[in-house]
Amino acid sequence: MGLNVVIAASEMLPFAKTGGLADVIGALPGALEGEGIEVTIFMPLYREVAAGGFDINATGITVNVAIGNRVIAVELYKGRHDKAVIYYLRCDEYFDRSYLYGTDEAAYFDNIERFTLFSRGVIEAIMRLGINPDLIHCNDWQTGLIPVYMKTLYSSAFSNTAAFFTIHNMAYQGVFPASSFDVTGLPYSAFNPEALEYWGQINLLKSGIVYSDIVTTVSESYSREIQTTEDFGRGLEGVLAERNDRLFGILNGVDYDIWNPQTDKHIAANYSNKDLKGKAVCKKALIKEYGLKIRQGEPLIGIISRLTDQKGFDIMAEGMPAVMKLGVGVVVLGSGERKYQDLMTKLAKTYKGRFGVKIGFDNALSHRIEAGADFFLMPSRFEPCGLNQFYSLKYGTIPIVRATGGLDDSISDYKGGKGNGFKFKRYSAKALTRKVAEAVELFKDKKAIKALRIKAMTEDYSWKRSAVRYHELYKLAISKAQG
Numbered sequence: 001m002g003l004n005v006v007i008a009a010s011e012m013l014p015f016a017k018t019g020g021l022a023d024v025i026g027a028l029p030g031a032l033e034g035e036g037i038e039v040t041i042f043m044p045l046y047r048e049v050a051a052g053g054f055d056i057n058a059t060g061i062t063v064n065v066a067i068g069n070r071v072i073a074v075e076l077y078k079g080r081h082d083k084a085v086i087y088y089l090r091c092d093e094y095f096d097r098s099y100l101y102g103t104d105e106a107a108y109f110d111n112i113e114r115f116t117l118f119s120r121g122v123i124e125a126i127m128r129l130g131i132n133p134d135l136i137h138c139n140d141w142q143t144g145l146i147p148v149y150m151k152t153l154y155s156s157a158f159s160n161t162a163a164f165f166t167i168h169n170m171a172y173q174g175v176f177p178a179s180s181f182d183v184t185g186l187p188y189s190a191f192n193p194e195a196l197e198y199w200g201q202i203n204l205l206k207s208g209i210v211y212s213d214i215v216t217t218v219s220e221s222y223s224r225e226i227q228t229t230e231d232f233g234r235g236l237e238g239v240l241a242e243r244n245d246r247l248f249g250i251l252n253g254v255d256y257d258i259w260n261p262q263t264d265k266h267i268a269a270n271y272s273n274k275d276l277k278g279k280a281v282c283k284k285a286l287i288k289e290y291g292l293k294i295r296q297g298e299p300l301i302g303i304i305s306r307l308t309d310q311k312g313f314d315i316m317a318e319g320m321p322a323v324m325k326l327g328v329g330v331v332v333l334g335s336g337e338r339k340y341q342d343l344m345t346k347l348a349k350t351y352k353g354r355f356g357v358k359i360g361f362d363n364a365l366s367h368r369i370e371a372g373a374d375f376f377l378m379p380s381r382f383e384p385c386g387l388n389q390f391y392s393l394k395y396g397t398i399p400i401v402r403a404t405g406g407l408d409d410s411i412s413d414y415k416g417g418k419g420n421g422f423k424f425k426r427y428s429a430k431a432l433t434r435k436v437a438e439a440v441e442l443f444k445d446k447k448a449i450k451a452l453r454i455k456a457m458t459e460d461y462s463w464k465r466s467a468v469r470y471h472e473l474y475k476l477a478i479s480k481a482q483g
């Protein structure tokens with residue numbers, strides 16, 4: 001019999017997304033089913049999920065979840081994605097809001113309550129529904145309490161169930177004041193530095209790491225980097241290094257049902273590695289959409305990103321005068337921190353007609369950029385995995401990346417025809433500019449750039465390979481939990 005696995009996550013495509021986590025949770029279950037694994041998913045019923053027109057129905061089942069000294073009734077809703085069953089936890093007080101975690105300015109003040117309710121609600125729901133999973137796969141700090149509940153308050157019900165935790169980004173740890181500890185209802189023994197305490201505070205990411213049988217992150221390089229310095233480990237590098245024997249990296253895959261220029265409904269014309277004509281149509285449409293004044297024959301660089309410190313906008317902005325001198329056009333789609341919104345808007349003014357910016361989160365536009373750009377720039381300071389470099393490859397849009405985390409693992413430098421993109425090492429405007437110059441140089445050689453595009457489009461980063469690896473590590477986690 002195949003494994004019975006529960007996946008808990010705070011976002012998932014097509015229901016709710018702020019970043020790569022949603023892409024992963026939207027695609028991984030389908031690939032796991034290909035491995036013969038039965039998957040049940042749990043996520044919150046946010047306002048945008050309820051309003052999204054999905055086929056989601058009330059089950060009539062309610063679970064009572066203790067939050068501090070309150071007991072809150074959580075209703076279970078049910079839907080499907082591929083073959084997997086999804087349960088949505090409905091608690092309007094916490095999830096019927098405009099955003100998932102907070103506004104651009106600030107996180108919601110009661111996130112500890114919201115995600116304690118979610119985590120404990122998942123545990124209660126699994127028991128109420130009689131699922132009996134072999135393993136619970138938790139993702140990021142929002143689910144970091146689940147492994148603790150499994151190993152403490154609910155240990156008798158979950159003695160044969162493995163706790164598996166995936167870190168999608170160390171930069172978000174869910175840190176809350178010690179005064180919130182009562183919200184969790186956990187025994188005080190859990191509030192110590194060997195467990196979920198972190199310098200006198202509660203750290204939910206740490207809690208997931210410490211209490212799980214196996215911990216993974218989304219690339220091999222990132223799994224090594226986060227054990228080294230604070231830049232990567234964000235204060236948990238020691239905790240991770242200590243658990244080196246149960247920490248693994250599995251590169252994310254791509255959902256080619258969503259990201260495929262041959263079938264993509266969002267783009268001006270479809271194309272494939274056999275016939276690239278449609279890509280030129282997409283480029284023309286993108287130039288027009290952004291109101292740029294560049295010629296079709298000039299190289300166009302795309303950027304789609306959350307606007308945060310992680311993504312390298314400081315070196316990009318510093319390098320822009322030199323990059324623009326190379327005769328390129330740039331289109332940016334981004335949402336996030338105000339200071340970077342302002343920076344992008346300023347660049348658009350300075351390089352009017354050659355540097356286009358749209359602030360906001362726009363899925364259809366992100367497809368049009370992947371299809372219409374010649375190059376895709378990702379100068380990240382750190383990058384757990386990154387997804388846009390994979391999408392770019394598939395769309396024949398050559399990635400220019402910094403060698404960190406998953407970018408380092410998936411992109412190799414062109415170097416006279418060997419690699420699949422352009423890659424620079426040093427986090428500096430100079431290194432970035434030099435690499436863009438190399439890319440622009442290659443762009444002038446029509447034959448060579450076409451050959452590189454075709455090669456990139458032919459590479460396969462589908463989820464199958466990663467699902468095989470998850471399957472192996474699920475089995476290892478179960479043997480540890482039951483051993």
Ligand code: ADP
Nearest residue numbers: 019020305306334335360361362366386387388
């Ligand atoms: P992260 O999770 O750090 O944001 P990833 O590269 O792993 O980075 O995933 C980001 C995902 O979110 C990609 O699918 C990307 O296309 C998408 N994305 C990021 N910003 C935007 C935006 N402003 N509009 C539309 N999609 C976006």
